[in-house]
Amino acid sequence: MKKRFYITTPIYYPSAKLHIGHAYCTTLTDVFARYKRLRGFECYFLTGADEHGMKIEKNAAAAGKTPQEFVDGIVEGFYKLWDLLKISNDDFIRTTQERHTKVVQDIFSKMLANDDIYLGKYKGWYCKECEAFWTDTQAGPDHLCPDCGRPVQMAEEEAYFFKTSKYVDSLMKFFDENPKFLVPESRKNEMINTFIKPGLDDLCVSRTSFSWGIPIRENPKHVIYVWLDALTNYITALGYDSDHPELFNKFWQDPECETIHILGADITRFHAIYWPMFLESLGLRKPDREFVHGLLMMKDSKMSKSKGNVVDPYPLVERYGVDAVRYYLTREINFGSDGSFAPELFVERxxxxxxxxxxxxxxxxxxxxxxxxxxxxxxxxxxxxxxxxxxxxxxxxxxxxxxxxxxxxxxxxxxxxxxxxxxxxxxxxxxxxxxxxxxxxxxxxxxxxxxxxxxxxxxxxxxxxxxxxxxxxxxxxxxxxxxxxxxxxxxxxQYGIVSGLKVEKKDQLFPRLDAAVEVEYIQSLMANNK
Ligand SMILES: [Zn+2]
CATH class of the missing domain: 1.10.730.10 (Isoleucyl-tRNA Synthetase; Domain 1)
Structure with a gap:
């Protein structure tokens, strides 16, 4: 048994309000952190916000705000929701904070210096209107921009790439030696068969088509693109490469600490393949466990904001209390499998x-x-x-x-x-x-x-x-x-230790709900949120 625990949620993207899927992941992570503390272990719990990228830049412009003003407003809502759900995180990292941006630039410089990053050409489907590149999957068979619907053209731009080929063998060895690294285990085979066996492309880690990101010191017309910026939050928040590396030494580098990332299936590839590679490039320890939770569906559709029918966690907590919502998420949806939110089941539970x-x-x-x-x-x-x-x-x-x-x-x-x-x-x-x-x-x-x-x-x-x-x-x-x-x-x-306790009758812990009334109420919340 390890002495300490470091547990993280993904950092969420503040392009819109959080929905119950975010509440689900963060609540379950919180339950685990509270459990470890209850048992007397030292546990450091991190969550945060992933604040860069083209989408934020565009949404901010549409709202007549600077990107920073725009994310500040949305992240306020993150704080409120975590407060409401009594999330006991020790820290909240924002990728626009200097403690993060400065270190990410250092990390980029290190990787560039030891030849793990090189300058090449990025090819993709380009939308002139949106000034954005899209992948094959995003552009689809008709080659249309997923944002504005206009036709896209194949184009290329100068970009930096991370040399994944250099680390594939060592990643496979790491998977073999650490069978409990990725949970559920089926995810490991999925990673190997879907991404590694067919041949892994080098990862594009910069963009010049937008500017809301961390500029590369050596070539400032480029900003660092997504994963090298986002994943490194797990170590920058602990003070990696700073004047105060105490938490980093204690909760990351010390083998006596178990490091656990909780994440959703859609980002498994980045956490399970690229993140260990980045860490190896920097000569750092890899996480002990990555736990992939399932999707929370609404009735029969996958839950995402665009599909509607998403239940807003705020009014739910306000009406039924924090414990009822935390209990439902923990008990009803088997952690690790897909689950669904249904008003009838919520009230029944x-x-x-x-x-x-x-x-x-x-x-x-x-x-x-x-x-x-x-x-x-x-x-x-x-x-x-x-x-x-x-x-x-x-x-x-x-x-x-x-x-x-x-x-x-x-x-x-x-x-x-x-x-x-x-x-x-x-x-x-x-x-x-x-x-x-x-x-x-x-x-x-x-x-x-x-x-x-x-x-x-x-x-x-x-x-x-x-x-x-x-x-x-x-x-x-x-x-x-x-x-x-x-x-x-x-x-x-110590069985029987309760002898002599003085009991006192007070209010009901959980008043019984009128099922018909409450189901209708929750359905109306879901309908209003479409
Ligand atoms: Zn477009």
């Missing part, structure tokens, strides 16, 4: 898992401890009732499997285990029938045992849910009387 299962378990347990034991959790006496052992064993097993799954980034499965524990505890109430035990003075020990086991299940479930339910877990602890030392994660491993 909240009602079933949060209101009926977890909220109800807390409500019933606190009420009974109040009623039968004046609000104090009875002392732990072991396994008195026939099913006590069953619940106790499951609680211990849940902690073990949760940790194993979380460490492996199987976040959805880990949370599903906690759900099962909560469901088991609710069933345990029906099996032990505490209301019947309460009528028989000779069954006092049985009743005490039921209350202790229930309180213990809630204590464990509350702790394991903490990375996801960032406010409701604290409310649960508050009602259960969990304070001080018991707030340390490792205490959940």
């Amino acid at each position: 909240i009602n079933q898992d949060l209101a009926n299962a977890l909220g109800n378990l807390l409500n019933r347990t606190v009420s009974m401890i109040n009623k039968y034991f004046d609000g104090v959790v009875p002392g732990y006496k072991g396994r008195i009732n026939e099913v006590d052992g069953n619940l106790e064993d499951l609680t211990k097993l849940t902690i073990e499997s949760y940790e194993r799954l979380m460490d492996d980034l199987k976040i959805t499965d880990a949370i599903a285990q906690v759900n099962e524990l909560v469901n088991r505890a609710n069933k345990y109430i029906d099996e032990t029938e505490p209301w019947a035990l309460a009528k028989d003075p000779e069954k006092k020990a049985n009743l005490e045992s039921v209350m202790t086991h229930l309180a213990n299940s809630l204590y464990v479930a509350g702790m394991l849910m903490k990375p996801v339910l960032v406010t409701a877990s604290d409310k649960l602890f508050d009602q259960l009387g969990v304070t001080g030392d018991l707030l340390n994660y490792d205490k959940i491993k």
Whole structure:
């Protein structure tokens, strides 16, 4: 087990407002970071904005703003959304910041000096109107500009290229020696078969057709193009090549730190092929893991802004609370597979898992401890009732499997285990029938045992849910009387430690939603966002 963790989201492109796909990736990364911190590890969590490029330059001009003013406005919205979703990032990098631009210029100079970058000619489909180059795929079979729809012509311009050929063999060796580098593993074969085996072209790393980018010192009519600018954020944010490389040494170069990039499938090629090559060219460590999450779809279409029907995360969080939205994203969409956002499923998840299962378990347990034991959790006496052992064993097993799954980034499965524990505890109430035990003075020990086991299940479930339910877990602890030392994660491993806690009944953790009303409300949000 490594000592420290560095975990990143991709840096998002501020050409438009963020949608729930961005919220999904960032929330899941946040859950992992919070989990590691909860377990007592040092964890550095980075997110940010990728602010250069032709599209920003054009959108800014259309809005009558300078590109910097334009991105400043949009990035304000990024901050707001991450704040609303209680994202616990340690830093936010913007590729227009000097700490980034200066270092990217240095990186370019280094690569140029050691002959990894050379000046050549870039050929592509050119739109005169937009002054933009497009690839074969973008221009399509009719050779039309994807932005303005006008015909494009094959043209060439002077550009710098990164020599990928120099690093292909070493990349293949790296893949072989690090089978867990790219997760899911199918992505590795996809990279090899689709891009490497057919022969990898050198990567174009500069443009002269627009100017909103980092100029190349040696030839300032060129700006550095996309990936060399964007991917390097992961090290510039840590102070690579600066006067303060402490974080970089601690969270990147030290083999005791595990470096994890979370990313979407559309950018896997750049992260899995070019990024390790850039790092090797600079003589730096490569990341330990790259985790590719699936696409979040709306009903039956792939989710992207242009296709409409995208749900805006802001009103969703405002109406249902941060925990409900974080829970849905974590639990409903298997991390690593494609998933979908459907209003019916969203409401059902909240009602079933949060209101009926977890909220109800807390409500019933606190009420009974109040009623039968004046609000104090009875002392732990072991396994008195026939099913006590069953619940106790499951609680211990849940902690073990949760940790194993979380460490492996199987976040959805880990949370599903906690759900099962909560469901088991609710069933345990029906099996032990505490209301019947309460009528028989000779069954006092049985009743005490039921209350202790229930309180213990809630204590464990509350702790394991903490990375996801960032406010409701604290409310649960508050009602259960969990304070001080018991707030340390490792205490959940001492079964029965909840004895003596003073419970206090407060508001429902998650009020039950009226399904018909809420589904209609969310559908209207989606329709308005088209
Ligand atoms: Zn055009």
